[in-house]
Amino acid sequence: MTVFRQVRATPNLLTMVRLFALPFLVIEILDNHWKMAFLLLWIAGTSDAFDGIAARRLGQATRLGQYLDPIADKLLLSTLFMVLTHVGLIPRYVTVLVFSRDLGILLICTLLYVTNVLRDFPPSWLGKWNTAVQIVVVLTIMTGQVVHIPGLERAVWLLLRFIAVLAPMSAAQYAWITMRKVQTQGSEIAASAP
Template sequence: MPTSIPNIITLGRIILVPVIVWAIVSSQMEIAFALFVTAGISDAVDGFLAKRFQMTSELGALLDPLADKALLVSIYVALGVLGEVPRWLVILVVSRDIMIVSAVIVSWLFDKPVEMKPLMVSKLNTVAQVAFAALVLASLGFGFRPYPYDLILMALVTIFTLVSVSLYLVEWVRHMGTIEAR
């Protein structure tokens, strides 16, 4: 089966991740911001193409969230290392993703795969994370003070991250509770 255009776009987004991280750690924030916006637009374009022209695939279903997570986690870590984002927020964002991926792996190991359906709060979480990262990159690149919008978005990222990981873990525990002892 040939690789679809949406999958190629998603792979391009994955390739952008180290370039964006390089731009951040090299203090090229205008470039980091522009590439981050480009990655966001590419995410919308590949999703539109996949749905509109029935180009969805199993590979795309795996690659798209991987690309999103790689991008956001990398940006948060890079900005956290530079002290531009509070480290506690970086730990919270990264820990959520580690917990979710770990739960999926444990489910597979117990031969009880869990179907991961994105919750509405997770979609809101992603929007808040993207908006906060974009605001931080833009403020660093173009030299403006983001107050109070940075605090508002940081609070939303915190709340949505905590709520989404809690809901996922509750659902996972419920799912795994159906395993019988041997």
């Protein structure tokens, strides 16, 4: 499938909707237009849910989509963490831990990919939990700006503390899994050498 046809595939168009909505979402948050920001967040979230469904149902899974979807997800979450930190709704130390984890993983994966040491980087189970909790905390914070729900601030506080523990733990697990893969691959290459 050509690059142009991959770009035009329905799942990839939905992913691009998510990317297109992001700057407007940031602007609405910075301007304290929480209802519009909340609406844009739901549009982005819905596009994320439907792009996977569309890829499976329409048989339009593409190589571009395999890279574009996780990039869009990570860009959305990371940007929201930064903006929500800027407006004082997420403590700086939590965002620093989240970004340090993501940057460390990105650098290690890039280095291993470029040097042809390793090409497959599936997420770890702690990494999946980390992402899920980040999504829940962003949704909870944004919900709290639109609707007053008793106990929501306490829930956000607990979720943020959980992320502060989970982010470094998931980074350590990912590093351990990757190191083991590299060692196993090195052992297999050494064993097959004449």
